[in-house]
Amino acid sequence: MNPDLADLNAFVAVARARGFRQAAHKAGASASTLSAAVRRLEAALGVRLLHRTTRSVTPTEAGARLLERLAPALGEVAAALQAVDALRDGVSGTLRLNVPVSAARLVLPMILPGFLAAYPDVRVEIVVEDGFVDALAAGCDAGIRYDERLEQDMIAVPIGPRLQRFATAAAPAYLDRHGRPAHPRDLLGHACILGRFASGRLTAPWEFERDGAVVRIEPKARLTVGVGGGMDCAVDAAIAGVGVLHLFEDWLRPHLASGVLEPVLADWWQPFSGPFLYHPSRRLVPPPLRAFIDYLRAS
Structure with a gap:
């Protein structure tokens, strides 16, 4: 059993998006391509990973367990590849942040313009929501929250007014x-x-x-x-x-x-x-996030 990495990525994309069309739109691929990839993965593993109906796509028990372990692992792979790209070409890529409205309104406007000017090849996506979320599971690299809402296993970096x-x-x-x-x-x-x-x-x-x-x-x-x-x-x-x-x-x-x-x-x-930038405690930090953390510490 040696599943293809692209098929694993396709499964994660579909499981997170809860649909082939939605995942295809985000991934810039066709729904049929993703469907074929998931079928190959299920055949290789010998187990159904997704429940499919005309209205929804949801992980089976096996699919949910695989997604739980696989998403962080693929994140590490992506971070490792980005780290190599960063050494070759300089820091580039996308930084995805999950932040509350207060941070989007009061903190980031003081920081983002300077950061984007310092790293012209980095793109930033901001997801705004006030509930605490698992940033990695939500497809984000890091989040911003206040200390009373931080999980103990997160790495926290001060951001904005203290x-x-x-x-x-x-x-x-x-x-x-x-x-x-x-x-x-x-x-x-x-x-x-x-x-x-x-x-x-x-x-x-x-x-x-x-x-x-x-x-x-x-x-x-x-x-x-x-x-x-x-x-x-x-x-x-x-x-x-x-x-x-x-x-x-x-x-x-x-x-x-x-x-x-x-x-x-x-x-x-x-x-x-004041608030903190938080991210999972993992060995490989994506280069755009590392650049953002370095920028915060130098400011």
């Missing part, structure tokens, strides 16, 4: 009508704007800190939006006077500076450590 704060704000007109809170617990009597993650968890409780005292409150949501793209809706709603918003200070800074939002309890805003 200290951030959550800011609380509302429209001046709203505060004129409902009063200006003097203590975090006063927010329990206010209309608040919350986010909801895809998991269903809310962006609550809100946490405040001053002189070593920490206060956590469960605000009453007047408006709830999906974390991610919905946060722009939350900011617009706060500006329109719907209620009080609790969000990254850097996100709200332009609106605070213009006066359309007014700081609330600014002396209670709690600092927290």
